[in-house]
Amino acid sequence: MRDNFFARKRMNTLLFCTLLMAVTLIAIIITDYNVIKGFTSIPKAAEWALSNFYPNEKALKRLPAIFSSMTETILVSIASTAVAAIFAMLFAIAGSQTTGVGGVISFISRSIATLFRNIDVAAWSMILLLSFGQSVLTGYFALFFGSFGFLTRAFMESIDEVSNSSVEALRATGAGYFSIIFQSVIPSSIPQLLSWILFMVETNIRHATLIGILTGTGIGFLFSLYYKSLNYSSASLVVIVIVIAILFIEAVSNYVRKVIL
Numbered sequence: 001m002r003d004n005f006f007a008r009k010r011m012n013t014l015l016f017c018t019l020l021m022a023v024t025l026i027a028i029i030i031t032d033y034n035v036i037k038g039f040t041s042i043p044k045a046a047e048w049a050l051s052n053f054y055p056n057e058k059a060l061k062r063l064p065a066i067f068s069s070m071t072e073t074i075l076v077s078i079a080s081t082a083v084a085a086i087f088a089m090l091f092a093i094a095g096s097q098t099t100g101v102g103g104v105i106s107f108i109s110r111s112i113a114t115l116f117r118n119i120d121v122a123a124w125s126m127i128l129l130l131s132f133g134q135s136v137l138t139g140y141f142a143l144f145f146g147s148f149g150f151l152t153r154a155f156m157e158s159i160d161e162v163s164n165s166s167v168e169a170l171r172a173t174g175a176g177y178f179s180i181i182f183q184s185v186i187p188s189s190i191p192q193l194l195s196w197i198l199f200m201v202e203t204n205i206r207h208a209t210l211i212g213i214l215t216g217t218g219i220g221f222l223f224s225l226y227y228k229s230l231n232y233s234s235a236s237l238v239v240i241v242i243v244i245a246i247l248f249i250e251a252v253s254n255y256v257r258k259v260i261l
Contacts, residue, residue, distance in 0.1 A: 052233075053236040054236050055233050055234070062234050069221070069222050072136070073205065080140050084144045084145075085147070085151055085200075087152075088113075089155055092155030092159055093181060093185075095113065096156050096159040099159060116149025116152070117149030121142050121143060124145045125214045126214065129215065134215050139211045139212060142215075143204045143207060147200050158196065159189050161189070194256070195257050209242055222238055223235055223238040226238060
């Protein structure tokens with residue numbers, strides 16, 4: 001039986017690899033992609049980047065403006081995540097198997113979370129551009145909707161992982177619904193909830209760069225502006241600032257996770 005299990009596993013792996021190669025070949029044929037030319041152009045691309053894509057003295061004079069845009073991007077990401085976390089908590093409590101009231105309300109909460117989670121923030125940006133135009137508000141709501149869907153689902157799973165024994169113990173003592181939530185469920189799951197919020201902040205800072213290109217705001221707009229004007233030295237400085245900011249935020253998030261977990 002064990003030999004049959006491993007044989008079946010090897011067969012499934014072989015079938016998956018064959019299917020992957022077939023899809024790759026079909027994509028190459030449809031797009032007329034020249035594989036050899038693509039790989040041989042990598043050294044030339046690296047040479048061009050080393051020759052042109054680096055900050056110079058003129059680009060460094062734009063550093064204050066770049067820092068200002070980066071600060072705006074970070075603040076919008078944090079604000080959208082924080083507000084989305086509040087709404088996500090309400091929907092997660094209503095839709096959770098542990099704290100949910102069940103029936104139609106739980107179904108609606110889970111359905112809304114699934115809908116918002118499956119629409120990418122870039123798609124939200126393009127949808128909201130029709131209503132709000134190119135503005136910070138468009139980027140804020142795009143990040144908010146994306147964060148809301150993801151955090152609602154993550155919060156539901158975190159709350160459902162809470163041991164039912166403490167909930168049942170409080171119910172046995174006659175504790176009310178809100179007492180159970182605020183005295184048992186939320187305190188038990190708060191470390192996981194905070195960890196998800198920090199993860200969402202990191203993700204939104206990355207997303208905000210792309211959204212800024214679409215909405216004409218923040219650090220993404222500056223990169224698009226410099227790159228399209230062939231100011232590669234300033235564009236490279238924007239990239240460096242983004243990378244440093246993301247690494248810094250990630251380091252802070254990891255430290256906070258170590259403290260709370």
